[in-house]
Amino acid sequence: MDSNASSAADLAQRVEAEARRVVVGLEREVEICLVALLAGGHVLLEGPPGVAKTLLVRTLATALGGRFGRIQFTPDLMPADVTGTSIFHPGEGAFRFQPGPVFAHVLLCDEINRAPAKTQSALLEAMQEAAVTSDGHRHALPRPFTVFATQNPIEHEGTYPLPEAQLDRFLFKVVVGYPEPDVEARLLTTSHARDELATPAELGVTAVSTPEDLLRLRAAVREVTVREDLPAYVVRLLAATRKPGVIVLGASPRAGVMLLRAAKARAAIQGRDFVLPDDVKSVFLPALRHRVMLDPAEEIEGTTSDDALQRILDAVEVPR
Numbered sequence: 271m272d273s274n275a276s277s278a279a280d281l282a283q284r285v286e287a288e289a290r291r292v293v294v295g296l297e298r299e300v301e302i303c304l305v306a307l308l309a310g311g312h313v314l315l316e317g318p319p320g321v322a323k324t325l326l327v328r329t330l331a332t333a334l335g336g337r338f339g340r341i342q343f344t345p346d347l348m349p350a351d352v353t354g355t356s357i358f359h360p361g362e363g364a365f366r367f368q369p370g371p372v373f374a375h376v377l378l379c380d381e382i383n384r385a386p387a388k389t390q391s392a393l394l395e396a397m398q399e400a401a402v403t404s405d406g407h408r409h410a411l412p413r414p415f416t417v418f419a420t421q422n423p424i425e426h427e428g429t430y431p432l433p434e435a436q437l438d439r440f441l442f443k444v445v446v447g448y449p450e451p452d453v454e455a456r457l458l459t460t461s462h463a464r465d466e467l468a469t470p471a472e473l474g475v476t477a478v479s480t481p482e483d484l485l486r487l488r489a490a491v492r493e494v495t496v497r498e499d500l501p502a503y504v505v506r507l508l509a510a511t512r513k514p515g516v517i518v519l520g521a522s523p524r525a526g527v528m529l530l531r532a533a534k535a536r537a538a539i540q541g542r543d544f545v546l547p548d549d550v551k552s553v554f555l556p557a558l559r560h561r562v563m564l565d566p567a568e569e570i571e572g573t574t575s576d577d578a579l580q581r582i583l584d585a586v587e588v589p590r
Contacts, residue, residue, distance in 0.1 A: 295453035311441020339374030
């Protein structure tokens with residue numbers, strides 16, 4: 271086993287162990303968030319209120335170390351509330367830039383779809399360039415920089431659908447649903463006596479990594495080997511999303527690049543320095559479910575993007 275892959279697997283195990291102290295029943299969600307962190311991507315978490323989306327992000331941020339920022343998105347939130355603004359200091363007789371909460375290693379954008387597009391777009395430069403521009407000056411963000419955004423389903427009152435350009439900036443869309451009955455019972459057993467205002471750190475979660483560790487492992491993930499037949503497999507998957515049918519807007523070439531990048535990160539946290547088809551299949555749905563558009567008639571019939579993508583995954587021949 272490659273030492274870098276071993277390090278990534280070790281980090282994943284340590285973070286998952288810390289997460290289990292607080293988060294109950296979201297093992298798959300924790301894993302996919304770790305894949306995104308190692309791949310250098312951002313994550314959109316969608317689900318109804320009360321399913322621990324915010325707690326999951328706060329717990330991961332605590333376990334990973336570094337600076338944590340949080341923005342509660344509301345209809346009156348302004349772009350400067352995200353990026354920061356220049357403030358006049360009389361003693362100096364000059365304006366000085368006051369960084370906003372976006373200046374963090376892990377940024378939680380809570381209920382991002384409760385703010386209008388103008389404010390949502392303030393994140394675009396930060397997510398794509400790891401920098402913000404204010405008064406004509408570019409300000410670099412801390413490295414690594416990762417956005418975790420939560421949103422309620424768009425059919426809920428008082429929410430706005432995210433612009434497609436912004437959706438494309440997220441490596442994954444993770445759907446967090448209601449827990450199974452046995453998991454929910456375990457959740458109630460472990461949570462009813464907790465202080466509801468306690469932070470993950472106060473509940474025993476400790477930092478098991480540093481921003482520098484994460485940057486080093488991201489560099490290692492880029493070196494993970496991709497078999498010669500896997501790019502062609504990814505192309506077949508993408509091509510299947512573009513055929514006329516249930517999906518009316520298929521996945522772009524950028525989606526394929528990000529899919530392979532995520533597969534490399536998934537291989538690394540499994541302790542391997544090479545990608546298998548199973549790695550591609552594991553990250554296929556979260557990487558593409560927000561990048562394809564269904565025929566409205568199919569949506570009315572109850573078909574979801576996951577249904578359509580799973581059928582593609584089952585139908586496309588897998589390399590041996």
